[in-house]
Amino acid sequence: MNEASGLSILRELRSDRALAAMLGLGFSSGIPFLLVYATQSAWLSEAGVSIETLGLMAEMTLAYKFKFLWAPFLDRYDAPILSRLLGRRRGWIVVSQIGVALALAAVAFGDPGQRLAWTVLFSLALGFVGATQDTVIDGWRITVAPAERQSLMSSTAEIGWRVGNLAAGAGALYLADAFGWRAAYLAMAALMAPGVIAALAAPEPPSDLAPRRKPKSVGETIVEPIRDLTGRLGRMAFPVLLLIAGFRMPGYVSNAMAIPLFKELHYSNSDIATVTKLFGFWVGIGGTALAGVLTLRLGLMASLLIATVSASASHLALAYLAAHGDHGGGEFWLFATTVSIDSFAYAFASVVLITYMSSLVSTEHAASQYALMTSLCAFPGSLLAGASGFFIERTGFTWFFVGTSLIGVPVALLAFWVWRRHAISDLRAPDGAIP
Incomplete structure (x- = not known):
């Protein structure tokens, strides 16, 4: 990326509230998936979980494969309380982000070597709220910007996602080596905060401001x-x-x-x-x-x-x-x-x-x-x-x-x-x- 293009992107981020919010939302979207299984598999290996069980644990990401089942409802129904304050899509985004942080904290207090069922249960919950977050952020991105801005919105989301993914991968592994897995997962829960701030600062899509249609x-x-x-x-x-x-x-x-x-x-x-x-x-x-x-x-x-x-x-x-x-x-x-x-x-x-x-x-x-x-x-x-x-x-x-x-x-x-x-x-x- 040359200096001119870098300065152009910085100007866009300063002038476009939706684009700046997209960077933070992309970051929060990049955190949960690896922590459901991929990064966590290192923890499971260290805890002595068998290779057969490790393979089966890959199924904890199933929520990401079934999110199409509830995606249409997120387009049409409001989140409890928060949608009245923030709009339908931003309300769901904040609800899902809070859910991700709570699920990460719950996984942190587990012990896969002694209580594998606890880890499985809250990892499944993490997968569900993480998949929901992806879906509602996609919905917000598509509806908040006109068609001619979608390419820039997608590129910004990809940059944010890669940084979040880096934190959930390299960051969590480094923290686990230095302070243990509990500290690593609690740190990842805290890293959801920038995404929440981005959601609160983001503009409402025009469709959220229009009169509600009957579901x-x-x-x-x-x-x-x-x-x-x-x-x-x-x-x-x-x-x-x-x-x-x-x-x-x-x-x-x-x-x-x-x-x-x-x-x-x-x-x-x-x-x-x-x-x-x-x-x-x-x-x-x-x-x-x-x-x-x-x-x-x-x-x-x-x-x-x-x-x-x-x-x-x-x-x-x-x-x-x-x-x-x-x-x-x-x-x-x-x-x-x-x-x-x-x-x-x-x-x-x-x-x-x-x-x-x-x-x-x-x-x-x-x-x-x-x-x-x-x-x-x-x-x-x-x-x-x-x-x-x-x-x-x-x-x-x-x-x-x-x-x-x-x-x-x-x-x-x-x-x-x-x-x-x-x-x-x-x-x-x-x-x-x-x-």
Whole structure:
């Protein structure tokens, strides 16, 4: 980023109240997810939780896969008390942020080595309120700014999210090494405060200021966004949705066992934080930038195919690490290089997928349909990830990561088939129709 563009962004943040709030809301959105399972898996490993149980614990993120079920209600119903004071969307944002902070504090006072049920219960609660926070922040972002500002709003949200994700990953791991896991989780609960302040300072979307519409029936509220999406996709609905469901499946299965692999290879929490979060932060920025350039130059569908292949192939680097990377001597740099390859490919693939899914939603149902597709994207991989520990017990880490790479082969073939029959020339027509 050059100096002129940096100054331009700073001017925008000073002059646009919604954009400044988006930075804080993106930060709070980036905190909960890793703390539900990924970062927490290091704590669980240290507590002596078995590898089979570790795999099953990946299911604690299921709320992020089912958020489409309650997303339509967050669009239509008020949060208790706070929506009357702040507006519907900001009210829900603050309620969910308070819920995240309380759930993090509850997890902090658990002991997975002695009371695993406590950790599971409040981690599930953390997943639910974290997924709700994501949904309502997306809804606020889409409705508070006009269409021509959405690209800038999304970029600002991504910057905030990455910083929050860095805090929940590297920050929590460093704190755990220095002060213990309870202090780390309590610190993460306190870090929700900037997001609450951002929500309180944020402007109300125009839709929240308009007279309230009579809520639809429960069934119609849930079904209408789905009916609209499948109706516009027509005969391509099944293959397109199948592609979305399979796109991140290899990554979800692989990610569930990444930190257990690193702990198996005797890397410390600080080593893991340095490589996956500090290196990974900048590597992810690089993958994000490349995705933006290639999507413009090669087209969305060609980039989608490249993303599918590269993301799955990157797991072969983890397989190599599993075979040759036990801690000691120069193996730290093998660790750093391997994880960087995987992180770069993951960031690239994620941005391309987000762009593709965004191209499919209609303006009227943007929040609900986007929640539906992100849930669909995450659900199959999350279920398969639950069995990952059992696979490793039988195959070992090396062949496990080779297997997750091969999962991407049929997904890549489907991406190519969809590309040939459903090429998209623009992100979204003004009326929400698929070009």
